Amino acid sequence: MNLKVGIIGLPNAGKSTLFNALLKKQVADVAPYPFCTIEPNIGVVPVPDARLEDLAKVVEATEGTKPPIVPAVVEFVDIAGLVKGASQGEGLGNKFLSHIREVHLIVNVLRFFEDPSVVHVAGEVDVLRDKEIIETELILADLQTINKQIEPKMNTTKEERAGWEVIRKLKEGLNAGNPASAIITDPDERKLLRELNLLTMKPVLYVANVSELQMTEQGNNNVTIEQLQPAITVCAKTEFELASLPENEQKEYLQELGLSVAALDRMIQKAYEMLGLISFLTARVKEVRAWTVERGVQALQAAGVIHTDFEKKFIKADVVDFSDFVSLMGWQKCREEGEVRSEGRGYQIQDGDVIEFKIGT
């Protein structure tokens, strides 16, 4: 699966700056992702994973050629057009809403930076007000969706009545200004709502777009940031400059800024974490690659992520921990040392498993 993340926020919050910084990391022309450049507001960005480089070194040492590295990726969408009244058709209105319905996670960019040369649509910087404007628009959009639902007739099934009960509860909660995720918490009830693709059911990561100064201040103690959960702090402008540098200069610049990891990398990792995603790895001469799956997924479904045929013709999965694979320098030594486990279809994939699927004909 490809994780899809939508970047929203009021105009001039710094969405496009952040998105353009992400674009600098875009996986260009990597064979499995030929669609990268189709849409100007979509960027396909690798999930940082230092393990891939280590695996490639092992494969190179044992096989004599360095394999191409294919990282797991996240698709970011720069979603413009959210203003007060968007749900009533203001700004880009419904066009905006159709883009956001498809994403797994919403990144809500909030403007913390003060800059007199960049106007604020609502006058002055006020993060909590902006947050409320955005969340209200999303709630209103969901209310429209819910109001289109039609009550089942008297002679309906028990399931349909139960479904309608959930809709009623939702309508009441949304009208009171609550997001769907807070109103409906029961997993079975949520399942009933899945196809409605409600915006306020999606997980939200807040991105505090701070100024250059706030970024470098030791232990930025902005109380508002602490009220936002989950959140990360970013200076979009700095991230753009950082991402524009050649890789060897990026490290230096990060040190100068007093940071260990680029905020973009933290953002991608956080998104992964929030959605309960993990990566398993494959290490072959053809390619060294990370594959995204949900935590708890079984070997059979994981095989299907690589190829649907793999799922149909699954025999078993040979599995080694990443650290063993690297310290023992590859499959052969791992086999000799008895570190390769032979797992069946029901095996639960762990993050960092190096896997070789055995497939029938």
Ligand SMILES: Nc1nc2c(ncn2[C@@H]2O[C@H](COP(=O)(O)OP(=O)(O)O)[C@@H](O)[C@H]2O)c(=O)[nH]1
């Ligand atoms: N000083 C400062 N300016 C920023 C920062 N992020 C964005 N901007 C500026 O704010 C303006 C609007 O940014 P943009 O990314 O286009 O906002 P969008 O409307 O949310 O896409 C641009 O002039 C940016 O250079 C930041 O972190 N610090």
Ligand SMILES: [Mg+2]
């Ligand atoms: Mg923009």
